[in-house]
Amino acid sequence: xxxxxxxxxxxxxxxxxxxxxxxxxxxxxxxxxxxxxxxxxxxxxxxxxxxxxxxxxxxxxxxxxxxxxxxxxxxxxxxxxxxxxxxxxxxxxxxxxxxxxxxxxxxxxxxxxxxxxxxxxxxxxxxxxxxxxxxxxxxxxxxxxxxxxxxxxxxxxxxxxxxxxxxxxxxxxxxxxxxxxxxxxxxxxxxxxxxxxxxxxxxxxxxxxxxxxxxxxxxxxxxxxxxxxxxxxxxxxxxxxxxxxxxxxxxxxxxxxxxxxxxxxxxxxxxxxxxxxxxxxxxxxxxxxxxxxxxxxxxxxxxxxxxxxxxxxxxxxxxxxxxxxxxxxxxxxxxxxxxxxxxxxxxxxxxxxxxxxxxxxxxxxxxxxxxxxxxxxxxxxxxxxxxxxxxxx
Amino acid sequence: xxxxxxxxxxxxxxxxxxxxxxxxxxxxxxxxxxxxxxxxxxxxxxxxxxxxxxxxxxxxxxxxxxxxxxxxxxxxxxxxxxxxxxxxxxxxxxxxxxxxxxxxxxxxxxxxxxxxxxxxxxxxxxxxxxxxxxxxxxxxxxxxxxxxxxxxxxxxxxxxxxxxxxxxxxxxxxxxxxxxxxxxxxxxxxxxxxxxxxxxxxxxxxxxxxxxxxxxxxxxxxxxxxxxxxxxxxxxxxxxxxxxxxxxxxxxxxxxxxxxxxxxxxxxxxxxxxxxxxxxxxxxxxxxxxxxxxxxxxxxxxxxxxxxxxxx
Numbered sequence: 187x188x189x190x191x192x193x194x195x196x197x198x199x200x201x202x203x204x205x206x207x208x209x210x211x212x213x214x215x216x217x218x219x220x221x222x223x224x225x226x227x228x229x230x231x232x233x234x235x236x237x238x239x240x241x242x243x244x245x246x247x248x249x250x251x252x253x254x255x256x257x258x259x260x261x262x263x264x265x266x267x268x269x270x271x272x273x274x275x276x277x278x279x280x281x282x283x284x285x286x287x288x289x290x291x292x293x294x295x296x297x298x299x300x301x302x303x304x305x306x307x308x309x310x311x312x313x314x315x316x317x318x319x320x321x322x323x324x325x326x327x328x329x330x331x332x333x334x335x336x337x338x339x340x341x342x343x344x345x346x347x348x349x350x351x352x353x354x355x356x357x358x359x360x361x362x363x364x365x366x367x368x369x370x371x372x373x374x375x376x377x378x379x380x381x382x383x384x385x386x387x388x389x390x391x392x393x394x395x396x397x398x399x400x401x402x403x404x405x406x407x408x409x410x411x412x413x414x415x416x417x418x419x420x421x422x423x424x425x426x427x428x429x430x431x432x433x434x435x436x437x438x439x440x441x442x443x444x445x446x447x448x449x450x451x452x453x454x455x456x457x458x459x460x461x462x463x464x465x466x467x468x469x470x471x472x473x474x475x476x477x478x479x480x481x482x483x484x485x486x487x488x489x490x491x492x493x494x495x496x497x498x499x500x501x502x503x504x505x506x507x508x509x510x511x512x513x514x515x516x517x518x519x520x521x522x523x524x525x526x527x528x529x530x531x532x533x534x535x536x537x538x539x540x541x542x543x544x545x546x547x548x549x550x551x552x553x554x555x556x557x558x559x560x561x562x563x564x565x566x567x568x569x570x571x572x573x574x575x576x577x578x579x
Numbered sequence: 580x581x582x583x584x585x586x587x588x589x590x591x592x593x594x595x596x597x598x599x600x601x602x603x604x605x606x607x608x609x610x611x612x613x614x615x616x617x618x619x620x621x622x623x624x625x626x627x628x629x630x631x632x633x634x635x636x637x638x639x640x641x642x643x644x645x646x647x648x649x650x651x652x653x654x655x656x657x658x659x660x661x662x663x664x665x666x667x668x669x670x671x672x673x674x675x676x677x678x679x680x681x682x683x684x685x686x687x688x689x690x691x692x693x694x695x696x697x698x699x700x701x702x703x704x705x706x707x708x709x710x711x712x713x714x715x716x717x718x719x720x721x722x723x724x725x726x727x728x729x730x731x732x733x734x735x736x737x738x739x740x741x742x743x744x745x746x747x748x749x750x751x752x753x754x755x756x757x758x759x760x761x762x763x764x765x766x767x768x769x770x771x772x773x774x775x776x777x778x779x780x781x782x783x784x785x786x787x788x789x790x791x792x793x794x795x796x797x798x799x800x801x802x803x804x805x806x807x808x809x810x811x812x813x814x815x816x817x818x819x820x821x822x823x824x825x826x827x828x829x830x831x832x833x834x835x836x837x838x839x840x841x842x843x844x845x846x847x848x849x850x851x852x853x854x855x856x857x858x859x860x861x862x863x864x865x866x867x868x869x870x871x872x873x874x875x876x877x878x879x880x881x882x883x884x885x886x887x888x889x890x891x
Contacts, residue, residue, distance in 0.1 A: 263772060263773060287775045287776075290772075290773060290775035291774070291775035296773040296774075298769075302764075302766040302769065304770075305789070306789060315770075315774055319775050363774075373773075
């Protein structure tokens with residue numbers, strides 16, 4: 187995929203000339219030591235990252251970790267002390283004011299933590315703000331604002347004032363304002379942290395749904411790891427201004443880079459992060475047409491399994507357990523088809539472990555099939571629970 | 580007791596220095612410059628004064644009462660009506676109109692000068708640091724002290740009186756414009772910039788509208804200060820109600836002095852109420868007459884005559 191935003195060795199030092207502090211940083215001093223020596227605060231410390239087009243890139247960190255500073259470098263609200271920040275190859279850290287304004291008007295929109303809606307403007311005027319700044323005529327921008335409001339389900343509230351709306355609705359307006367100017371990149375600075383937990387998870391789902399059709403490049407800031415894991419295609423974890431780990435949700439939780447990340451991920455519900463594919467084993471299946479009871483039993487013994495899948499014309503047809511097969515063989519005259527359980531548990535490789543609980547209750551191995559019904563692997567019930575228990579406790 | 584002033588060689592001829600500076604340098608070199616500054620003021624004043632004096636009393640009263648009703652509600656409108664009729668009946672109508680023209684002219688120039696300065700001060704910490712002590716000095720110098728250099732530089736008459744008034748009344752609107760814009764929520768300004776607004780666009784679209792309430796409070800203060808100074812300006816030849824009070828004092832004519840004073844107070848209350856209402860929410864509130872009268876004479880409002888109202 188194409189890279190949309192690139193950060194290269196970014197630094198931000200607050201308070202005075204950056205040079206001394208940068209030298210100290212390169213000498214390996216940490217944030218506190220530098221503050222003591224120079225009185226300057228290190229906002230961002232040697233951060234490098236790449237955001238691919240169309241992905242949700244989540245930056246996660248506690249307050250003071252520099253995540254808000256980092257996101258503000260992308261639209262030039264904060265200039266980096268050193269390093270480069272490129273959008274489509276253009277360095278926004280060093281371009282002219284005029285160029286920067288053009289980037290903000292055409293390419294990058296922002297959604298704020300406390301909504302930052304203009305209290306003296308109606309909802310529609312708020313949404314149309316970016317368009318007005320661009321100089322679009324009133325009728326046209328009203329139309330576009332209406333489209334953006336419809337997208338977030340607030341089409342009927344265009345003429346209300348922000349203080350007449352609930353927090354969740356206000357942030358939808360904030361989102362609509364971001365979408366109205368049809369930017370390629372959406373920066374979201376803790377957009378849902380000020381909302382109730384229930385509304386927050388609604389908004390997360392809505393964002394994911396919108397994203398499915400919009401395919402914007404989103405940089406999303408949060409201090410909530412669960413939110414990061416729910417939304418992020420890629421997650422970067424920041425600490426004291428530095429990015430300590432970047433990766434997909436499974437990498438972050440599965441192999442934390444250091445104790446700091448591990449401490450974060452400790453309390454995470456791993457069943458929401460890991461997919462069936464992560465615990466799958468290569469599955470072996472017998473062809474229903476060729477196999478019989480004896481060959482099935484032999485195969486199970488060879489594989490040390492209690493059950494085996496059977497495929498018919500390449501597609502998984504069912505499962506046979508060792509006990510049933512053995513009993514049928516004892517009765518003499520049973521066929522493989524008689525003991526075939528066609529109501530077998532099946533899932534796809536990217537199903538979350540959370541959704542496998544019920545299937546695992548049957549005690550049978552879960553067949554993983556891709557869309558075409560072919561067996562790509564199997565998941566033993568005990569493997570599900572083994573994966574869940576490694577990080578916990 | 581021995582003090583430093585006992586030694587003649589230590590004495591500082593401060594007054595002489597100032598005389599030298601003003602008389603021998605400032606006045607001869609800059610008098611034409613200061614004279615030319617009078618031109619815009621006298622244009623506005625003459626226009627306004629002619630207009631107000633030509634407007635029939637009843638028409639003007641009706642118009643002002645209407646404005647009061649639309650902005651501050653029914654109570655203030657009725658008060659305005661009664662007060663203006665009273666002023667006419669005690670025979671001070673022309674003087675009141677002259678004073679009003681002077682006050683409005685002074686406030687007009689205060690707004691034209693003050694709001695841009697306030698905006699600049701809000702934008703630049705350095706400019707604020709320079710401006711602040713100047714404003715402090717302007718507000719602490721007793722109003723009479725202004726008059727001497729003003730007379731030397733501008734001469735006597737109505738226009739120099741208004742210039743003294745402008746200098747005296749401009750600080751609150753500068754301060755409160757600065758304060759109002761600085762108090763606009765940071766994330767709102769940031770949002771404007773993040774959507775690509777130029778500094779001018781974020782000022783006009785976001786900062787100024789959100790600071791308007793505070794700026795209007797500054798305008799109200801400026802108006803009250805202007806009204807109090809316009810009276811003092813009568814000392815250097817400005818006419819109007821101030822002159823009535825001044826001549827009353829000179830002749831120990833208690834009746835006329837009081838009449839002039841009452842006229843000023845009534846005018847002050849009307850202007851204060853209307854300008855305050857403008858600063859509040861735009862929606863028209865209708866308050867009962869009783870309530871209005873009570874609020875007019877509550878202790879908090881004693882300063883309404885314009886004395887010593889200073890912006891923080």
